[in-house]
Amino acid sequence: MADLPQGYRLLDGPPPVDEYLALRRAAGLTPPSRAQAVAALPGSWSACHVLHEPTGLAAGMGRVLGDGGWYFHIVDMAVLPAHQRRGLGDAILTVLLDRIRRQAPPGAFVNLLADPPGRGLYARHGFTETAPHSLGMAMTLR
Template sequence: MDYRLVDRLPTVEEFVAVTTAVGWADAYDRAAIPASLAASLHGVVAVEGDRVIGIGRLVGDGVIYHYLQDLAVVPERQRRGVGGAILSRLEEWIAGRASSRTFVGLFAAGESVSLYRRFGYAVHDEMPGMFRVGPYRPAAAD
């Protein structure tokens, strides 16, 4: 497999193609994708020929907080080092801008957990994560 990494965000079409291929089609409000991508800190795409086969991006404040977001590789190219290569490139970008106490977070599920563990990511009991998924409205405190 011959692919190259390009430091850029995916286009909306590339984002939709890759995330749909991995089963995330219903995870995003399509109308919100352009603004979400534009607000990213950095992106990396893996390109094979003229097709994007993998994507990854960073969100956060770019100094203290970084979140690995939407790291995905089309199923027929998974388990061939593409995801690890994208992750390495994203980590290089972070390393060039990180503070002495930078936090890098992510959500991982299923088989992707092993990829992140190889890069030193771990579940931390002392820092449990929480999240809400929209539609987002302020919640009333009880």
């Protein structure tokens, strides 16, 4: 497991739904509806979160969506602003990537969408920009 500062513990699985929603909101990520969160969290290929032991609440999280063989998409990387710059995001990403390395066949494709605050973290872990060869595209269903 990853090294964390005193007072933090890494737990397997996503945080509870209410904490998941609060983490996304506080970290500046678009919060899904409660119904979306309830449906999404059990669909994770892998997930982990960091518990802040003094409060008993999740301070950070990350998930992987994937098919177990070829594609793995890192999502929901978030750390509460009051807990940033302590290595929590690095620990979460390390755990998720280690799981992929252990369980995925060679040649698996791992990707993510990188907002500006996380780009340095992702680059330190070996992620590179794909443009201009490929460009991320998105659509939100209404």
